[in-house]
Amino acid sequence: MKILHTSDWHLGQSFFTKSRKDEHQKFIEWLLQLVATEHIDAVIIAGDIFDTGTPPSYAREMYNQFVVDMQKLNCVLVVLGGNHDSVSTLNESKQILACLNTFVVASTGVAASEQVFSIPDKQGQPGAILCAVPFIRARDVLQSTAGETGLQKRQALGEAIKQHYQELYQLALAQKLQTGRDIPIIATGHLTALGVTQSESVRDIYIGTLDGFAADGFPPADYIALGHIHKPQIVAKSEHIRYCGSPIPLSFDELGKPKQVMLVEFSGATVSQLQPVEVPNFQPMEVIKGDLAAITARLQAFEQSNATSLTCWLCLEVDSQDYLSDLQERVQGLTADLNVEVLQLRRSRNQRRQLLNQASNETLAELAPEEVFEKRLTMETFETEHEQATLNKVRLRFNQILSEVQVQGSEQ
Incomplete structure (x- = not known):
């Protein structure tokens, strides 16, 4: 049997x-x-x-x-x-x-x-x-x-x-x-x-x-x-x-x-x-981790190593001391001419932990409202196009509320 x-x-x-x-x-x-x-x-x-x-x-x-x-x-x-x-x-x-x-x-x-x-x-x-x-x-x-x-x-x-x-x-x-x-x-x-x-x-x-x-x-x-x-x-x-x-x-x-x-x-x-x-692998997928230099080097070598005609799905985990507000745009530039699609872009756990530790040593009195808001956003991940669209809506709504509060404060 x-x-x-x-x-x-x-x-x-x-x-x-x-x-x-x-x-x-x-x-x-x-x-x-x-x-x-x-x-x-x-x-x-x-x-x-x-x-x-x-x-x-x-x-x-x-x-x-x-x-x-x-x-x-x-x-x-x-x-x-x-x-x-x-x-x-x-x-x-x-x-x-x-x-x-x-x-x-x-x-x-x-x-x-x-x-x-x-x-x-x-x-x-x-x-x-x-x-x-x-x-x-x-x-x-x-x-x-x-x-x-x-x-x-x-x-x-x-x-x-x-x-x-x-x-x-x-x-x-x-x-x-x-x-x-x-x-x-x-x-x-x-x-x-x-x-x-x-x-x-x-x-x-x-x-x-x-x-x-x-x-x-x-x-x-x-x-x-x-x-x-x-x-x-x-x-x-x-x-x-x-x-x-x-x-x-x-x-x-x-x-x-x-x-x-x-x-x-x-x-x-x-x-x-x-x-x-x-079971054979029917869809190329890969996780690339490291700082921007290491990820760039791996992507440059990727074009030669990827023999299949299928688009490779990528997860990029970036380890950087800087916040890199333009990270999404940088990655898009690096992958524009490659047969890849970045499905997940995230910061390394070490960086997220550093940001949390840094935030724990600061007081609200030291930060402007915009800085508090941005630091809170760094604790979340916004990776897909839908999540990026949600992030933009959240930022827009925050700026509207902050503007209204500031106007009300100036009138009192």
Whole structure:
């Protein structure tokens, strides 16, 4: 039995106003080829198939076409709901997709028996038992009690999630016994396990209720396929508990480490192979850090090193002792003739920290109102065209208010 574990596709994502449609389409084509080449029995998408609860029409079309193409390959598809997914959006096509060898489990707000089922192999025989656990919403597993402290709520939710896993695992054991076959039990999850490394694009879940789920709360399944964290990693030093990560970089801080899907092969109920399969890079992206001189030098060398015809998306992090009010214009001049597009321009954390320290040593009496306002703005980031437009509006409104106040003061 061969399983392919992937997660966090985020179809329909807008990345600094840029569509990821082409990247996702190329990834899906690559994935389908991998399924055919490796004779995969089932693909598990462990949550966040879409980026929002109301995905654009092209994202829905892409999802539906993928289901059809998987059916042609005689490969089972399992889709789990994530915290970005709308339960109703996933459920609206659930019954139709069930006729196309596809299992959809959008939430835990259904009977436990609907969350445990066998995955057939190529011959149509039970090849594995799946505890299909999507993103768990607190209201689906827990009744809040008046007067509970924050700590008590976190403990109660953690215990409720643990009990949910144990209930499904017991059902899975019973189903496995009924098959009379030596097949694995696989569990899924879309949550933050304790001790994992997150990225900027991961939206915190269970905020104020549960910071992370302890790995010892998972059942003793033969493999646990997790989603929500975008960086591939092993949980609690247990090789069989894995985050496969997102297939494309969803933020600039996800660069530097290859994206992957997990190919899991079973011999009977035992994992015989755990193979990360690297996903090709479909869109050039790069982060360039340093002072203006270092960034200029890197950009000058960039034209020779960038062999692809695709425009490279850049994040520039500038480290300078000066405020550089004309930073945006300087960067535009440096990149005007290059096949690049600066999607994110930000000051280094060191510079922001220096500005904050400098501000803490000054008093309001030493500063004019305009200086106070500008120093406050330096604590924020205005990187995209929309944010720059907002900044200009804020400055204009401030100047109008300041002028009105000054006029009123002169009349008194």
